[in-house]
Amino acid sequence: MMLSLSAALTLALAWMFPAHGLYFHIGETEKKCFIEEIPDETMVIGKYRTQLWDKQSGSFLPATPGLGMHVEIKDPDTKIILSRQYGSDGRFTFTSHTPGEHQICLHSNSTKMALFAGGKLRVHLDIQVGEHTNNYPEIAAKDKLTELQLRVRQLLDQVEQIQKEQNYQRYREERFRMTSESTNQRVLWWSIAQTLILIVTGIWQMKHLKSFFEAKKLV
Amino acid sequence: MLYLGLSCLLLHVLVVFGTELTFELPDNEKECFYEELEKDVRFDFDFQVISGGNYDVDCFVIDPLDNVLYNEKKKQYDSFSHTTDMKGVYKVCFSNEFSTFTDKTVYLDFRHGDEEPLLESMTRSSALTQMESSCVSLHEILNSVAESQTWYRLREAHDRIKAEHLLERVSYWSIGETILLFVIGIGQVIMLRSFFSDKKGSLAATT
Numbered sequence: 001m002m003l004s005l006s007a008a009l010t011l012a013l014a015w016m017f018p019a020h021g022l023y024f025h026i027g028e029t030e031k032k033c034f035i036e037e038i039p040d041e042t043m044v045i046g047k048y049r050t051q052l053w054d055k056q057s058g059s060f061l062p063a064t065p066g067l068g069m070h071v072e073i074k075d076p077d078t079k080i081i082l083s084r085q086y087g088s089d090g091r092f093t094f095t096s097h098t099p100g101e102h103q104i105c106l107h108s109n110s111t112k113m114a115l116f117a118g119g120k121l122r123v124h125l126d127i128q129v130g131e132h133t134n135n136y137p138e139i140a141a142k143d144k145l146t147e148l149q150l151r152v153r154q155l156l157d158q159v160e161q162i163q164k165e166q167n168y169q170r171y172r173e174e175r176f177r178m179t180s181e182s183t184n185q186r187v188l189w190w191s192i193a194q195t196l197i198l199i200v201t202g203i204w205q206m207k208h209l210k211s212f213f214e215a216k217k218l219v
Numbered sequence: 220m221l222y223l224g225l226s227c228l229l230l231h232v233l234v235v236f237g238t239e240l241t242f243e244l245p246d247n248e249k250e251c252f253y254e255e256l257e258k259d260v261r262f263d264f265d266f267q268v269i270s271g272g273n274y275d276v277d278c279f280v281i282d283p284l285d286n287v288l289y290n291e292k293k294k295q296y297d298s299f300s301h302t303t304d305m306k307g308v309y310k311v312c313f314s315n316e317f318s319t320f321t322d323k324t325v326y327l328d329f330r331h332g333d334e335e336p337l338l339e340s341m342t343r344s345s346a347l348t349q350m351e352s353s354c355v356s357l358h359e360i361l362n363s364v365a366e367s368q369t370w371y372r373l374r375e376a377h378d379r380i381k382a383e384h385l386l387e388r389v390s391y392w393s394i395g396e397t398i399l400l401f402v403i404g405i406g407q408v409i410m411l412r413s414f415f416s417d418k419k420g421s422l423a424a425t426t
Contacts, residue, residue: 022238022252022329035241035324037372126238136337150337151354158361165368169375176379183386190393197397201404208408216415 021047021126028121031107038129039168040099042161045133046071048106050088051122060122062088069123070109076100085109093133099168130164131157237330239369241269244276244315244323251312254329256303262331263300264311267373270380272321277314283307293317326373 026032036044050069051060071092073082081102082094096102108121134157140150244250256262268274275293282288282305289299303309315323347355 022240022254024250024252033243035243037241037376125240127240129239140338147338148348148350148354151351151358154337155354155357155361158358158365162361162364162368165365165372169368169372172372172375172379176375176382179379179382179386183382183389186386186389186393190389190397194393194396194400197400201400205404205408209411212412212415218415 021124023122023124025120026106026108026123028108028110031105032123033103033105034125034127035101035103036127036129037101038096038099039164040096042130042164043093043095043133044102044104044127044129045091045093046104046125046127047091048086048089048126049124050108051124053120053122067121068109069106072105074103074105076102099171130161236332236335237328239326239328241324241326244271244313244325246318246320246322247316249312249314249316250325251310252327252329253308253310254331255308256306256331258303258306260332261300261302262309262329263298264327264329265296265298266313266328267296267326267377268294269324269326269373269376271323272318274323274377276323276325277317279312279314281310281312283309328369 024032038044048069049062050067051062052067053059054061068085068087069090070085071082071090072080073092073094075081075096076098077100082092084092086092094102104127106123106125131154134154136150136154139145139153145153240252242250254262264280266276266278268276273293274295277292278289278294278297279287279291280289280299280301282303284305284307288301288309291297311327311329313325313327315321
């Protein structure tokens with residue numbers, strides 16, 4: 001009971017504790033997109049926190065409620081897998097089902113132009129992929145692992161992610177090889193075709209001009 | 220049991236402090252990322268241009284007092300590390316302002332601070348057992364394996380995109396050249412015919 005309560009509290013703290021990520025500025029109608037190239041069955045957790053420029057205090061304050069961000073995530077086939085509105089602080093998570101480039105796009109949903117007042121919105125963003133998404137204290141609490149067991153668990157997760165990445169690498173190399181082979185084929189066939197066209201056109205020109213000049217009684 | 224509960228309560232940080240982002244930089248634009256750092260913190264970042272144009276971008280790093288720590292023009296990839304002299308906001312900017320119509324895709328990896336321990340209790344200063352120190356060295360080796368995989372993934376993406384562009388260009392150029400061949404071949408004949416049709420009268424007059 002005590003353990004589950006403390007685990008729950010830890011989870012709550014982990015979620016509410018602001019992520020110390022890199023931050024950037026985003027304009028009102030601006031859409032910022034980030035690309036994550038990941039193997040399949042990989043979990044991605046993104047956390048963001050927004051701050052709005054307050055003219056009166058001359059600094060960035062935590063954003064007013066009602067100012068949210070719209071998060072849109074597309075999979076490698078440009079199909080939308082997540083398209084949701086979140087509040088001024090949000091956390092989104094998805095698991096990839098196809099390997100490839102996933103696109104995470106953020107834009108603010110402010111309808112009142114006055115909210116931005118010509119300023120910019122500051123967005124702190126933190127995206128974690130693969131084994132970095134695992135919450136080890138939670139795992140330790142749930143499976144009742146000792147420190148050593150937890151370390152080994154972390155190593156196992158890392159190795160699993162490395163293996164997934166290697167499988168993805170094999171699939172990518174195949175695509176690359178197919179592209180190169182198609183280029184090779186195209187260069188070969190087009191060169192032959194163009195040489196033939198040149199020869200045929202040359203012969204046709206000579207024949208046509210010869211008959212033309214003979215008709216004009218110049219030859 | 221209680222100890223484990225308390226240690227769980229204390230722990231609420233992520234394992235590694237670092238951000239990896241791949242973003243698109245439109246032409247004629249600049250994109251800046253800011254990070255608030257304490258004094259005497261070592262940070263390192265590396266970037267690579269994955270696609271777009273000549274695969275190069277301008278990059279500069281500015282400290283809280285607006286001093287330029289790093290400034291390189293038209294680089295394809297590079298890495299930079301620095302230990303901060305003061306607390307404040309450090310700015311890393313990428314500029315594609317020299318390009319008129321090509322967007323660039325840039326990968327950025329910004330790491331700062333030391334890796335946080337898995338559990339708060341692991342920061343105790345007593346010596347690690349052999350098993351624990353083996354685990355630590357394995358973890359570091361696996362980190363470098365993952366890093367090298369990321370490097371190869373980016374190089375492969377870069378090369379694959381170049382190969383796909385080459386394929387596209389070969390296709391368009393081949394079709395274009397074939398059409399041009401036909402047009403020129405037939406055009407030459409028509410022009411030559413038109414010369415003789417006009418001058419037929421004058422030729423007869425001169426001979």
